[in-house]
Amino acid sequence: MSRIYDISVPIRSGGLVYPGNPEIDISLQQAVAKGASANVSNIRFGSHTGTHADAARHFFDDGQSVDRIPLERLIGPALLVSFGDDVMSVGAAELREHDVKGHKRILIRTRNSALLSQKEFVKDYTYLAPDGAQYLVDLGVELVGVDYLSIEQFHSGHHRTHRTLLGHSVVIV
8 A cells, every 4th residue: 555755844934944045934914813804924935945856957057947847756656765873974885785776766864854853954964975876866766855955965065966966857855
């Protein structure tokens, strides 16, 4: 029997954001309690808030934009690959320890899941290394999901993980 799992991170005012990204602000613009006929919210946040998809346009001006990602790429069976708290970087060697071949969607679970509930951004989160990204591309993976605000090492300076995946039309979640 199939099950549907919601992997979205809640969006709330003051919630966790990647350094330098816009803060999250959700406030009432109209309130029934103040005499309005309905409650209406004003919502402001960056496009990389909470659970989000990166399309090729994120790094390539002529790349596919998020609104052009085929829905079937985002929905369907996925393999969850879990790594222990001692894993700081998921590379090809770590991925080879799991049977990921033949899967189009890979979700990577790490110690980062626990970091999502913290108020402050943690810079030494676990990330997908460039060679891990290339390994997944070579296997024909179409979507890779991670459990923190970025798939790339914090301030990597090279963005090879993003560029490897997005350059091959792999959606990052």
